[in-house]
Amino acid sequence: xxxxxxxxxxxxxxxxxxxxxxxxxxxLGLCKDHPEWGGHDxxxxxxxxxxxxxxxxxxxxxxxxxxxxxxxxxxxxxGTPEFKLLCWMQEHHEAQxxxxxxxxxxxxxxxxxxxxxAMKLGWLKMDKGTKRIQPKDQGTxxxxxxxxxxxxxxxxxxxxxxxDAETDEDTEQQLHDMLRKVDASKQPDRFLQELKKRKxxxxxxLKFCSVERAEKFQVELKKPLADLDAKVIASGSWKHxxxxxxxxxxxxxxxxxxxxxxxxxxxxxxxxxxxAMGFEEMDTNxxxxxxxWCFDSLFMPQQHPARDVQDTFFIKSPEYANGALMEKDYIxxxxxxxxxxxxxxxxxxxxxxxxxxxxxxxxTHTTSVSARMLYQMGQExxxxxxxxxxKLFSIDRVFRNETLDATHLAEFHQVEGxxxxxxxxxxxxxxxxxxxxxAIGIEKLKFKPAFNPYTEPSMEIFGFHPxxxxxxxxxxxxxxxxxxxxxxxxxxxxxxxxxGLSLERPxxxxxxxxxxxxxxxxxxxxxxx
Ligand code: FB9
Numbered sequence: 001x002x003x004x005x006x007x008x009x010x011x012x013x014x015x016x017x018x019x020x021x022x023x024x025x026x027x028l029g030l031c032k033d034h035p036e037w038g039g040h041d042x043x044x045x046x047x048x049x050x051x052x053x054x055x056x057x058x059x060x061x062x063x064x065x066x067x068x069x070x071x072x073x074x075x076x077x078x079g080t081p082e083f084k085l086l087c088w089m090q091e092h093h094e095a096q097x098x099x100x101x102x103x104x105x106x107x108x109x110x111x112x113x114x115x116x117x118a119m120k121l122g123w124l125k126m127d128k129g130t131k132r133i134q135p136k137d138q139g140t141x142x143x144x145x146x147x148x149x150x151x152x153x154x155x156x157x158x159x160x161x162x163x164d165a166e167t168d169e170d171t172e173q174q175l176h177d178m179l180r181k182v183d184a185s186k187q188p189d190r191f192l193q194e195l196k197k198r199k200x201x202x203x204x205x206l207k208f209c210s211v212e213r214a215e216k217f218q219v220e221l222k223k224p225l226a227d228l229d230a231k232v233i234a235s236g237s238w239k240h241x242x243x244x245x246x247x248x249x250x251x252x253x254x255x256x257x258x259x260x261x262x263x264x265x266x267x268x269x270x271x272x273x274x275x276a277m278g279f280e281e282m283d284t285n286x287x288x289x290x291x292x293w294c295f296d297s298l299f300m301p302q303q304h305p306a307r308d309v310q311d312t313f314f315i316k317s318p319e320y321a322n323g324a325l326m327e328k329d330y331i332x333x334x335x336x337x338x339x340x341x342x343x344x345x346x347x348x349x350x351x352x353x354x355x356x357x358x359x360x361x362x363x364t365h366t367t368s369v370s371a372r373m374l375y376q377m378g379q380e381x382x383x384x385x386x387x388x389x390x391k392l393f394s395i396d397r398v399f400r401n402e403t404l405d406a407t408h409l410a411e412f413h414q415v416e417g418x419x420x421x422x423x424x425x426x427x428x429x430x431x432x433x434x435x436x437x438x439a440i441g442i443e444k445l446k447f448k449p450a451f452n453p454y455t456e457p458s459m460e461i462f463g464f465h466p467x468x469x470x471x472x473x474x475x476x477x478x479x480x481x482x483x484x485x486x487x488x489x490x491x492x493x494x495x496x497x498x499x500g501l502s503l504e505r506p507x508x509x510x511x512x513x514x515x516x517x518x519x520x521x522x523x524x525x526x527x528x529x
Contacts, residue, residue: 001036001037003049006042007049007050011219011220013025013030014217017211025210027044027047056217062206065204066192066203067157067158067201067202067203068157072199081117082113085111088106089103089124090144098134103133117150124136149182225243228243262507262510266506267503270415284369288315290357290360292326292334296334297375298368301453302338320358327379330375336487347483365416369416377488387490390418393415397411398412406515418496418498420494422493422495424495424496433445442465442474445461446462448460455478457478460475475501477499479497479498480496
Protein backbone atom coordinates (compact mmCIF):
# COMPACT_ATOMS: atom_id res chain seq x y z
CA UNK A 1 0.00 0.00 0.00
CA UNK A 2 1.42 3.44 -0.96
CA UNK A 3 1.90 6.04 1.75
CA UNK A 4 -0.83 8.25 0.30
CA UNK A 5 -3.27 5.32 0.19
CA UNK A 6 -2.36 4.38 3.78
CA UNK A 7 -2.73 8.02 4.86
CA UNK A 8 -6.19 8.26 3.29
CA UNK A 9 -7.24 4.96 4.90
CA UNK A 10 -5.94 6.22 8.24
CA UNK A 11 -7.82 9.52 7.83
CA UNK A 12 -11.09 7.67 7.25
CA UNK A 13 -10.55 5.53 10.36
CA UNK A 14 -9.67 8.60 12.41
CA UNK A 15 -12.76 10.41 11.13
CA UNK A 16 -14.87 7.54 12.41
CA UNK A 17 -13.06 7.51 15.77
CA UNK A 18 -13.36 11.26 16.25
CA UNK A 19 -17.07 11.22 15.26
CA UNK A 20 -17.85 8.38 17.70
CA UNK A 21 -17.14 10.65 20.66
CA UNK A 22 -15.10 7.85 22.25
CA UNK A 23 -11.61 8.20 23.77
CA UNK A 24 -8.89 9.35 21.37
CA UNK A 25 -7.53 6.47 19.29
CA UNK A 26 -3.90 5.41 19.83
CA UNK A 27 -1.31 3.91 17.55
CA LEU A 28 -1.31 0.52 19.32
CA GLY A 29 -5.03 0.01 18.68
CA LEU A 30 -4.82 1.36 15.13
CA CYS A 31 -1.98 -1.08 14.43
CA LYS A 32 -3.89 -4.02 15.92
CA ASP A 33 -7.06 -3.23 13.89
CA HIS A 34 -5.17 -2.59 10.65
CA PRO A 35 -2.29 -5.03 10.19
CA GLU A 36 -2.32 -4.11 6.50
CA TRP A 37 -0.75 -0.74 7.42
CA GLY A 38 2.58 -2.44 8.09
CA GLY A 39 3.03 -2.55 11.86
CA HIS A 40 3.34 -0.06 14.74
CA ASP A 41 6.41 1.84 13.48
CA UNK A 42 4.70 2.44 10.15
CA UNK A 43 1.46 3.60 11.80
CA UNK A 44 3.51 5.87 14.12
CA UNK A 45 5.17 7.39 11.02
CA UNK A 46 1.84 7.97 9.26
CA UNK A 47 0.50 9.78 12.33
CA UNK A 48 3.65 11.94 12.47
CA UNK A 49 3.05 12.83 8.84
CA UNK A 50 -0.54 13.91 9.61
CA UNK A 51 0.77 15.93 12.56
CA UNK A 52 3.17 17.76 10.21
CA UNK A 53 0.12 18.75 8.11
CA UNK A 54 -1.61 19.93 11.34
CA UNK A 55 -4.40 17.39 10.67
CA UNK A 56 -3.89 15.77 14.10
CA UNK A 57 -2.04 16.37 17.36
CA UNK A 58 -0.12 13.53 18.99
CA UNK A 59 0.50 12.85 22.68
CA UNK A 60 3.57 10.71 23.23
CA UNK A 61 2.99 7.88 25.77
CA UNK A 62 5.03 5.00 27.13
CA UNK A 63 4.33 1.72 28.89
CA UNK A 64 6.39 -1.16 30.23
CA UNK A 65 5.83 -4.55 28.65
CA UNK A 66 6.71 -7.90 30.24
CA UNK A 67 7.84 -10.47 27.71
CA UNK A 68 9.54 -13.88 27.77
CA UNK A 69 13.16 -14.44 26.90
CA UNK A 70 14.11 -17.40 24.69
CA UNK A 71 14.81 -19.42 27.87
CA UNK A 72 11.43 -18.38 29.24
CA UNK A 73 9.72 -19.49 26.02
CA UNK A 74 11.41 -22.90 26.40
CA UNK A 75 10.27 -23.33 30.00
CA UNK A 76 6.72 -22.21 29.08
CA UNK A 77 6.62 -24.81 26.32
CA UNK A 78 8.46 -27.75 27.99
CA GLY A 79 8.05 -27.03 31.72
CA THR A 80 10.66 -25.72 34.15
CA PRO A 81 13.81 -27.85 34.68
CA GLU A 82 13.02 -28.22 38.40
CA PHE A 83 9.60 -29.68 37.63
CA LYS A 84 10.99 -31.98 34.94
CA LEU A 85 13.72 -33.17 37.37
CA LEU A 86 11.12 -33.89 40.09
CA CYS A 87 9.01 -35.92 37.64
CA TRP A 88 12.10 -37.82 36.47
CA MET A 89 13.13 -38.65 40.06
CA GLN A 90 9.60 -39.79 40.93
CA GLU A 91 9.52 -42.00 37.83
CA HIS A 92 13.01 -43.39 38.57
CA HIS A 93 12.38 -43.98 42.27
CA GLU A 94 15.47 -44.88 44.35
CA ALA A 95 14.88 -45.79 48.00
CA GLN A 96 18.34 -44.44 48.87
CA UNK A 97 17.83 -41.37 46.71
CA UNK A 98 19.99 -40.21 43.75
CA UNK A 99 23.56 -38.91 43.79
CA UNK A 100 24.24 -35.66 41.89
CA UNK A 101 26.64 -37.31 39.44
CA UNK A 102 24.07 -39.83 38.24
CA UNK A 103 21.47 -37.06 38.04
CA UNK A 104 23.79 -34.96 35.84
CA UNK A 105 24.49 -37.95 33.62
CA UNK A 106 20.80 -38.67 33.25
CA UNK A 107 19.40 -35.11 33.30
CA UNK A 108 22.09 -33.10 31.49
CA UNK A 109 22.97 -29.40 31.40
CA UNK A 110 19.88 -28.15 33.31
CA UNK A 111 20.65 -30.31 36.38
CA UNK A 112 22.31 -27.57 38.46
CA UNK A 113 19.56 -24.98 37.89
CA UNK A 114 16.90 -27.69 38.38
CA UNK A 115 18.39 -28.92 41.66
CA UNK A 116 18.88 -25.41 43.01
CA UNK A 117 15.28 -24.32 42.29
CA ALA A 118 13.68 -27.61 43.32
CA MET A 119 15.53 -27.43 46.67
CA LYS A 120 14.43 -23.76 47.10
CA LEU A 121 10.82 -24.80 46.41
CA GLY A 122 11.10 -27.57 49.06
CA TRP A 123 10.37 -30.33 46.54
CA LEU A 124 13.53 -32.34 47.35
CA LYS A 125 15.45 -33.42 50.43
CA MET A 126 19.15 -34.38 50.76
CA ASP A 127 20.47 -37.03 53.15
CA LYS A 128 23.18 -35.19 55.18
CA GLY A 129 25.27 -38.38 55.43
CA THR A 130 25.07 -39.86 51.96
CA LYS A 131 24.37 -36.49 50.18
CA ARG A 132 21.85 -38.41 48.10
CA ILE A 133 18.71 -36.60 47.04
CA GLN A 134 15.09 -37.67 46.72
CA PRO A 135 11.64 -36.08 46.41
CA LYS A 136 9.93 -35.11 49.69
CA ASP A 137 6.60 -36.30 48.27
CA GLN A 138 6.95 -39.43 46.20
CA GLY A 139 4.13 -38.80 43.76
CA THR A 140 3.12 -41.42 41.22
CA UNK A 141 3.86 -41.41 37.49
CA UNK A 142 1.58 -38.85 35.90
CA UNK A 143 0.55 -37.48 39.29
CA UNK A 144 3.55 -35.64 40.80
CA UNK A 145 1.21 -34.05 43.42
CA UNK A 146 2.99 -30.78 42.63
CA UNK A 147 2.09 -28.30 39.86
CA UNK A 148 4.69 -26.57 37.64
CA UNK A 149 3.56 -23.05 38.61
CA UNK A 150 6.69 -21.48 37.13
CA UNK A 151 5.84 -22.72 33.68
CA UNK A 152 2.17 -21.76 34.15
CA UNK A 153 3.23 -18.24 35.16
CA UNK A 154 5.39 -17.97 32.04
CA UNK A 155 2.53 -19.15 29.84
CA UNK A 156 0.30 -16.51 31.47
CA UNK A 157 2.83 -13.73 30.84
CA UNK A 158 3.30 -14.87 27.25
CA UNK A 159 -0.45 -14.81 26.52
CA UNK A 160 -0.81 -11.54 28.40
CA UNK A 161 2.00 -9.87 26.42
CA UNK A 162 0.14 -10.33 23.12
CA UNK A 163 -2.91 -8.43 24.47
CA ASP A 164 -0.80 -6.00 26.46
CA ALA A 165 1.05 -4.81 23.37
CA GLU A 166 -2.20 -3.71 21.74
CA THR A 167 -3.74 -1.59 24.49
CA ASP A 168 -2.76 1.80 25.76
CA GLU A 169 -3.83 0.99 29.32
CA ASP A 170 -1.36 0.32 32.08
CA THR A 171 -2.13 -3.37 32.52
CA GLU A 172 0.45 -4.38 35.09
CA GLN A 173 -2.20 -4.62 37.87
CA GLN A 174 -4.26 -6.95 35.72
CA LEU A 175 -1.16 -9.07 35.09
CA HIS A 176 -0.64 -9.26 38.88
CA ASP A 177 -4.22 -10.47 39.32
CA MET A 178 -3.68 -13.25 36.78
CA LEU A 179 -0.40 -14.32 38.45
CA ARG A 180 -2.21 -14.50 41.82
CA LYS A 181 -4.53 -17.03 40.23
CA VAL A 182 -1.51 -19.07 39.15
CA ASP A 183 0.22 -19.01 42.53
CA ALA A 184 -1.55 -17.30 45.40
CA SER A 185 1.44 -18.00 47.66
CA LYS A 186 3.66 -15.57 45.78
CA GLN A 187 3.55 -11.77 45.68
CA PRO A 188 3.11 -11.12 41.89
CA ASP A 189 5.72 -8.37 41.73
CA ARG A 190 8.24 -10.57 43.58
CA PHE A 191 7.25 -13.47 41.31
CA LEU A 192 8.01 -11.31 38.25
CA GLN A 193 11.32 -10.15 39.75
CA GLU A 194 12.33 -13.79 40.46
CA LEU A 195 11.58 -14.75 36.84
CA LYS A 196 13.47 -11.64 35.68
CA LYS A 197 16.46 -12.56 37.87
CA ARG A 198 16.45 -16.05 36.27
CA LYS A 199 16.45 -14.24 32.89
CA UNK A 200 13.19 -15.94 31.95
CA UNK A 201 11.34 -12.65 31.44
CA UNK A 202 12.46 -9.12 30.56
CA UNK A 203 10.86 -5.69 30.36
CA UNK A 204 10.69 -3.43 27.31
CA UNK A 205 9.64 0.23 27.08
CA LEU A 206 6.95 0.66 24.41
CA LYS A 207 6.55 4.19 23.01
CA PHE A 208 3.21 5.00 21.35
CA CYS A 209 0.92 8.00 21.03
CA SER A 210 -2.72 8.96 21.26
CA VAL A 211 -4.17 10.82 18.27
CA GLU A 212 -6.46 13.84 18.57
CA ARG A 213 -8.22 15.92 15.91
CA ALA A 214 -6.43 19.17 15.00
CA GLU A 215 -7.58 22.34 13.29
CA LYS A 216 -6.84 21.32 9.70
CA PHE A 217 -8.21 17.75 9.95
CA GLN A 218 -9.88 16.65 6.69
CA VAL A 219 -10.34 13.33 4.97
CA GLU A 220 -8.38 14.29 1.92
CA LEU A 221 -4.74 14.77 1.21
CA LYS A 222 -4.32 18.27 -0.03
CA LYS A 223 -0.68 18.67 -0.87
CA PRO A 224 0.26 22.12 0.38
CA LEU A 225 1.86 24.14 -2.38
CA ALA A 226 5.62 24.00 -1.82
CA ASP A 227 6.97 25.74 -4.95
CA LEU A 228 5.61 29.10 -6.12
CA ASP A 229 6.59 29.30 -9.78
CA ALA A 230 5.64 31.81 -12.50
CA LYS A 231 2.79 29.60 -13.80
CA VAL A 232 1.15 29.27 -10.38
CA ILE A 233 1.46 33.00 -9.67
CA ALA A 234 0.23 34.09 -13.13
CA SER A 235 -2.76 31.74 -13.01
CA GLY A 236 -3.70 32.86 -9.53
CA SER A 237 -4.29 29.17 -8.62
CA TRP A 238 -2.21 29.72 -5.48
CA LYS A 239 -5.15 31.70 -4.03
CA HIS A 240 -7.18 28.49 -3.71
CA UNK A 241 -4.34 26.33 -2.39
CA UNK A 242 -2.76 25.89 1.02
CA UNK A 243 0.83 27.11 1.03
CA UNK A 244 3.37 24.84 2.78
CA UNK A 245 4.82 26.79 5.74
CA UNK A 246 8.43 27.89 5.10
CA UNK A 247 10.79 25.76 7.20
CA UNK A 248 13.59 28.08 8.26
CA UNK A 249 15.28 25.20 10.07
CA UNK A 250 15.51 22.80 7.13
CA UNK A 251 19.11 21.80 6.47
CA UNK A 252 20.43 23.06 3.16
CA UNK A 253 21.47 20.61 0.46
CA UNK A 254 24.89 19.26 1.31
CA UNK A 255 27.13 20.65 -1.39
CA UNK A 256 29.78 18.35 -2.76
CA UNK A 257 32.76 20.57 -2.22
CA UNK A 258 36.43 20.41 -1.60
CA UNK A 259 37.89 19.47 1.77
CA UNK A 260 41.07 20.53 3.50
CA UNK A 261 43.39 17.53 3.53
CA UNK A 262 44.07 16.42 7.13
CA UNK A 263 47.82 16.81 6.64
CA UNK A 264 47.35 20.37 5.40
CA UNK A 265 45.11 21.16 8.35
CA UNK A 266 47.82 20.00 10.77
CA UNK A 267 50.52 21.74 8.73
CA UNK A 268 48.55 24.98 9.00
CA UNK A 269 48.29 24.55 12.77
CA UNK A 270 52.03 23.88 13.13
CA UNK A 271 52.94 26.84 10.90
CA UNK A 272 50.70 29.06 13.02
CA UNK A 273 52.39 27.87 16.23
CA UNK A 274 55.94 28.25 14.89
CA UNK A 275 55.24 31.67 13.36
CA ALA A 276 53.73 32.80 16.64
CA MET A 277 56.96 31.66 18.31
CA GLY A 278 58.91 34.00 16.02
CA PHE A 279 60.18 31.39 13.56
CA GLU A 280 60.56 32.24 9.86
CA GLU A 281 59.73 29.62 7.22
CA MET A 282 62.60 28.34 5.08
CA ASP A 283 62.24 27.92 1.32
CA THR A 284 61.93 24.16 0.81
CA ASN A 285 60.68 23.81 -2.74
CA UNK A 286 63.64 21.77 -3.99
CA UNK A 287 63.05 18.04 -3.49
CA UNK A 288 66.24 17.00 -5.33
CA UNK A 289 69.48 17.89 -3.56
CA UNK A 290 73.12 17.00 -4.07
CA UNK A 291 74.27 14.53 -1.39
CA UNK A 292 76.54 17.37 -0.29
CA TRP A 293 73.77 19.38 1.39
CA CYS A 294 71.95 16.32 2.81
CA PHE A 295 75.02 14.61 4.16
CA ASP A 296 78.49 16.13 3.68
CA SER A 297 77.61 19.65 4.90
CA LEU A 298 76.16 17.97 8.02
CA PHE A 299 79.51 16.21 8.63
CA MET A 300 77.95 12.81 7.77
CA PRO A 301 80.78 10.58 6.47
CA GLN A 302 80.45 9.18 2.97
CA GLN A 303 80.44 5.62 4.34
CA HIS A 304 77.39 6.31 6.56
CA PRO A 305 74.68 3.64 6.01
CA ALA A 306 72.03 6.36 5.59
CA ARG A 307 73.77 7.17 2.27
CA ASP A 308 73.18 3.65 0.85
CA VAL A 309 70.61 2.92 -1.84
CA GLN A 310 68.72 0.90 0.80
CA ASP A 311 67.90 4.18 2.55
CA THR A 312 68.19 6.89 -0.08
CA PHE A 313 66.69 7.45 -3.54
CA PHE A 314 69.53 8.35 -5.95
CA ILE A 315 68.64 10.27 -9.10
CA LYS A 316 69.62 8.58 -12.37
CA SER A 317 69.53 11.70 -14.50
CA PRO A 318 71.07 14.08 -13.88
CA GLU A 319 73.17 11.79 -11.71
CA TYR A 320 75.47 14.58 -10.54
CA ALA A 321 74.93 18.20 -9.49
CA ASN A 322 76.98 20.90 -11.15
CA GLY A 323 79.84 21.44 -8.73
CA ALA A 324 80.79 24.67 -10.51
CA LEU A 325 77.72 26.33 -8.96
CA MET A 326 79.01 25.69 -5.44
CA GLU A 327 81.46 27.82 -3.54
CA LYS A 328 84.85 26.06 -3.90
CA ASP A 329 86.35 27.36 -0.64
CA TYR A 330 83.43 26.01 1.36
CA ILE A 331 83.70 22.59 -0.31
CA UNK A 332 87.42 22.60 0.48
CA UNK A 333 86.73 23.36 4.16
CA UNK A 334 84.13 20.54 4.30
CA UNK A 335 86.60 18.16 2.65
CA UNK A 336 89.28 19.15 5.20
CA UNK A 337 86.88 18.66 8.12
CA UNK A 338 85.86 15.18 6.92
CA UNK A 339 89.44 14.08 6.15
CA UNK A 340 91.48 15.66 8.97
CA UNK A 341 89.06 17.58 11.20
CA UNK A 342 90.47 20.75 12.72
CA UNK A 343 89.74 23.18 15.54
CA UNK A 344 89.71 20.36 18.06
CA UNK A 345 88.08 17.67 15.85
CA UNK A 346 89.94 14.73 14.36
CA UNK A 347 87.42 14.47 11.49
CA UNK A 348 86.48 11.09 9.98
CA UNK A 349 89.98 10.40 8.54
CA UNK A 350 89.08 9.05 5.11
CA UNK A 351 89.61 10.28 1.54
CA UNK A 352 86.56 12.45 0.95
CA UNK A 353 85.19 12.31 -2.66
CA UNK A 354 83.76 15.36 -4.39
CA UNK A 355 81.98 13.15 -6.93
CA UNK A 356 80.26 11.24 -4.12
CA UNK A 357 79.09 14.55 -2.64
CA UNK A 358 77.70 15.70 -6.00
CA UNK A 359 75.41 12.68 -6.48
CA UNK A 360 71.84 13.90 -6.74
CA UNK A 361 69.29 12.39 -4.37
CA UNK A 362 65.70 12.87 -3.24
CA UNK A 363 66.37 14.77 -0.02
CA THR A 364 66.12 12.54 3.03
CA HIS A 365 65.40 15.38 5.47
CA THR A 366 64.77 19.12 5.36
CA THR A 367 67.93 19.53 7.45
CA SER A 368 69.63 20.01 4.06
CA VAL A 369 67.69 23.26 3.76
CA SER A 370 68.71 24.21 7.31
CA ALA A 371 72.35 23.62 6.26
CA ARG A 372 71.98 25.92 3.23
CA MET A 373 70.39 28.64 5.39
CA LEU A 374 73.12 28.39 8.05
CA TYR A 375 75.79 28.54 5.33
CA GLN A 376 74.18 31.72 3.96
CA MET A 377 74.18 33.18 7.51
CA GLY A 378 77.90 32.37 7.73
CA GLN A 379 78.56 34.07 4.41
CA GLU A 380 76.54 37.11 5.53
CA UNK A 381 78.60 37.29 8.71
CA UNK A 382 81.84 36.92 6.71
CA UNK A 383 80.77 39.76 4.42
CA UNK A 384 79.33 42.19 7.01
CA UNK A 385 81.00 41.14 10.23
CA UNK A 386 77.49 41.10 11.73
CA UNK A 387 75.86 37.88 12.89
CA UNK A 388 72.06 38.00 13.12
CA UNK A 389 70.49 35.28 15.32
CA UNK A 390 67.61 33.51 13.60
CA LYS A 391 64.74 31.14 14.32
CA LEU A 392 63.85 29.12 11.24
CA PHE A 393 61.44 26.31 10.44
CA SER A 394 60.59 24.05 7.54
CA ILE A 395 57.68 21.70 6.87
CA ASP A 396 57.89 19.73 3.64
CA ARG A 397 58.19 16.35 1.97
CA VAL A 398 61.27 14.20 2.46
CA PHE A 399 62.00 10.83 0.87
CA ARG A 400 63.35 7.61 2.39
CA ASN A 401 63.83 4.27 0.67
CA GLU A 402 61.83 2.62 3.47
CA THR A 403 60.04 -0.71 3.63
CA LEU A 404 56.42 0.30 3.20
CA ASP A 405 53.95 -0.68 5.98
CA ALA A 406 50.86 0.70 7.74
CA THR A 407 52.84 3.54 9.32
CA HIS A 408 55.68 4.06 6.84
CA LEU A 409 55.67 5.27 3.21
CA ALA A 410 58.64 6.13 1.02
CA GLU A 411 58.07 9.75 1.94
CA PHE A 412 56.80 11.82 4.82
CA HIS A 413 56.54 15.46 5.78
CA GLN A 414 59.30 16.56 8.11
CA VAL A 415 58.83 19.44 10.49
CA GLU A 416 62.10 21.04 11.59
CA GLY A 417 62.82 23.96 13.89
CA UNK A 418 66.26 25.60 14.03
CA UNK A 419 67.54 28.34 16.36
CA UNK A 420 70.96 29.90 15.67
CA UNK A 421 72.38 32.22 18.31
CA UNK A 422 75.37 32.90 20.51
CA UNK A 423 75.83 30.49 23.43
CA UNK A 424 72.66 28.42 22.93
CA UNK A 425 72.58 25.19 24.95
CA UNK A 426 70.49 22.07 25.56
CA UNK A 427 68.51 24.05 28.11
CA UNK A 428 67.39 26.50 25.43
CA UNK A 429 66.50 23.55 23.20
CA UNK A 430 64.36 21.94 25.92
CA UNK A 431 62.64 25.26 26.53
CA UNK A 432 61.81 25.83 22.87
CA UNK A 433 60.45 22.29 22.54
CA UNK A 434 58.34 22.60 25.67
CA UNK A 435 56.75 25.72 24.18
CA UNK A 436 56.16 24.11 20.79
CA UNK A 437 54.75 20.80 22.02
CA UNK A 438 52.58 22.50 24.63
CA ALA A 439 51.05 24.52 21.82
CA ILE A 440 50.16 21.31 19.93
CA GLY A 441 48.65 19.61 22.97
CA ILE A 442 51.57 17.80 24.58
CA GLU A 443 52.08 19.34 28.05
CA LYS A 444 54.61 16.89 29.50
CA LEU A 445 57.91 16.05 27.77
CA LYS A 446 60.74 13.64 28.61
CA PHE A 447 64.15 13.74 26.93
CA LYS A 448 66.20 10.61 26.29
CA PRO A 449 69.87 10.77 25.23
CA ALA A 450 70.26 9.57 21.66
CA PHE A 451 72.69 9.66 18.73
CA ASN A 452 72.45 11.61 15.49
CA PRO A 453 75.37 11.82 13.06
CA TYR A 454 75.11 15.61 12.84
CA THR A 455 74.09 16.64 16.34
CA GLU A 456 75.85 16.22 19.68
CA PRO A 457 74.33 15.99 22.19
CA SER A 458 71.14 14.55 20.74
CA MET A 459 67.85 13.67 22.43
CA GLU A 460 64.80 11.67 21.56
CA ILE A 461 61.67 13.48 22.72
CA PHE A 462 58.76 11.71 24.43
CA GLY A 463 55.45 13.35 25.27
CA PHE A 464 52.46 12.26 27.35
CA HIS A 465 49.49 12.28 25.00
CA PRO A 466 46.32 13.12 26.99
CA UNK A 467 44.02 11.52 24.42
CA UNK A 468 45.98 8.27 24.20
CA UNK A 469 46.79 8.44 27.95
CA UNK A 470 50.31 7.20 27.32
CA UNK A 471 53.81 8.40 26.55
CA UNK A 472 54.67 8.47 22.83
CA UNK A 473 57.75 9.40 20.83
CA UNK A 474 57.18 12.90 19.49
CA UNK A 475 60.44 13.76 17.77
CA UNK A 476 64.23 14.01 17.80
CA UNK A 477 66.58 16.91 18.52
CA UNK A 478 70.09 18.07 19.20
CA UNK A 479 72.84 20.68 18.92
CA UNK A 480 74.50 20.79 15.51
CA UNK A 481 78.14 19.63 15.72
CA UNK A 482 80.94 22.25 15.47
CA UNK A 483 82.36 20.19 12.56
CA UNK A 484 79.17 21.16 10.66
CA UNK A 485 79.12 24.85 11.63
CA UNK A 486 82.77 25.87 11.56
CA UNK A 487 83.29 25.23 7.80
CA UNK A 488 80.33 27.64 7.28
CA UNK A 489 82.36 30.51 8.70
CA UNK A 490 79.84 31.16 11.47
CA UNK A 491 81.25 32.92 14.59
CA UNK A 492 82.86 30.26 16.87
CA UNK A 493 80.54 31.14 19.78
CA UNK A 494 77.42 30.62 17.67
CA UNK A 495 75.61 27.38 18.46
CA UNK A 496 72.59 26.00 16.64
CA UNK A 497 69.87 23.94 18.33
CA UNK A 498 67.28 22.03 16.28
CA UNK A 499 64.51 19.51 16.54
CA GLY A 500 62.37 17.54 14.13
CA LEU A 501 59.16 15.58 13.93
CA SER A 502 56.75 14.42 11.25
CA LEU A 503 53.37 15.71 10.09
CA GLU A 504 51.89 12.27 9.43
CA ARG A 505 52.20 10.89 12.96
CA PRO A 506 50.33 13.73 14.74
CA UNK A 507 47.76 13.79 11.92
CA UNK A 508 47.07 10.06 12.21
CA UNK A 509 46.67 10.43 15.98
CA UNK A 510 44.43 13.49 15.65
CA UNK A 511 42.10 11.85 13.11
CA UNK A 512 42.30 8.32 14.52
CA UNK A 513 43.85 6.92 11.33
CA UNK A 514 45.67 3.62 11.78
CA UNK A 515 46.90 3.10 8.22
CA UNK A 516 49.01 5.89 6.73
CA UNK A 517 47.72 4.92 3.27
CA UNK A 518 44.35 6.41 4.32
CA UNK A 519 46.08 9.78 4.19
CA UNK A 520 47.09 9.56 0.55
CA UNK A 521 45.67 8.69 -2.89
CA UNK A 522 42.06 7.95 -3.80
CA UNK A 523 41.41 6.43 -0.37
CA UNK A 524 42.31 9.69 1.41
CA UNK A 525 39.70 10.35 4.11
CA UNK A 526 38.83 13.90 3.12
CA UNK A 527 35.20 14.76 3.76
CA UNK A 528 35.00 11.91 6.27
CA UNK A 529 37.38 13.37 8.87
O1 FB9 B 1 56.70 12.89 14.68
C1 FB9 B 1 56.86 12.01 15.48
N1 FB9 B 1 55.98 11.75 16.50
C2 FB9 B 1 54.95 12.62 16.87
C3 FB9 B 1 55.07 13.98 16.70
C4 FB9 B 1 54.06 14.83 17.11
C5 FB9 B 1 52.93 14.31 17.70
O2 FB9 B 1 51.99 15.26 18.06
C6 FB9 B 1 51.04 14.99 19.06
C7 FB9 B 1 49.70 14.75 18.81
C8 FB9 B 1 50.09 16.11 19.29
C9 FB9 B 1 52.79 12.98 17.89
C10 FB9 B 1 53.81 12.12 17.47
N2 FB9 B 1 58.00 11.23 15.43
C11 FB9 B 1 59.07 11.57 14.55
C12 FB9 B 1 58.23 10.10 16.32
C13 FB9 B 1 57.77 8.80 15.77
O3 FB9 B 1 56.53 8.93 15.09
C14 FB9 B 1 58.73 8.06 14.82
O4 FB9 B 1 58.32 6.71 14.85
C15 FB9 B 1 58.68 8.50 13.39
N3 FB9 B 1 59.53 9.62 13.16
C16 FB9 B 1 59.90 9.97 11.78
C17 FB9 B 1 61.20 9.44 11.25
O5 FB9 B 1 60.90 8.31 10.56
C18 FB9 B 1 61.95 7.87 9.73
C19 FB9 B 1 58.89 10.96 13.25
C20 FB9 B 1 59.77 11.44 12.07
C21 FB9 B 1 60.97 12.22 12.37
C22 FB9 B 1 61.95 11.80 13.24
C23 FB9 B 1 63.04 12.63 13.51
C24 FB9 B 1 63.13 13.88 12.90
C25 FB9 B 1 62.13 14.29 12.05
C26 FB9 B 1 61.04 13.47 11.79
C27 FB9 B 1 64.22 14.73 13.19
C28 FB9 B 1 65.10 15.44 13.42
C29 FB9 B 1 66.15 16.34 13.75
C30 FB9 B 1 66.99 16.01 14.77
C31 FB9 B 1 67.98 16.88 15.09
C32 FB9 B 1 68.14 18.08 14.39
C33 FB9 B 1 67.28 18.37 13.36
C34 FB9 B 1 66.27 17.51 13.04
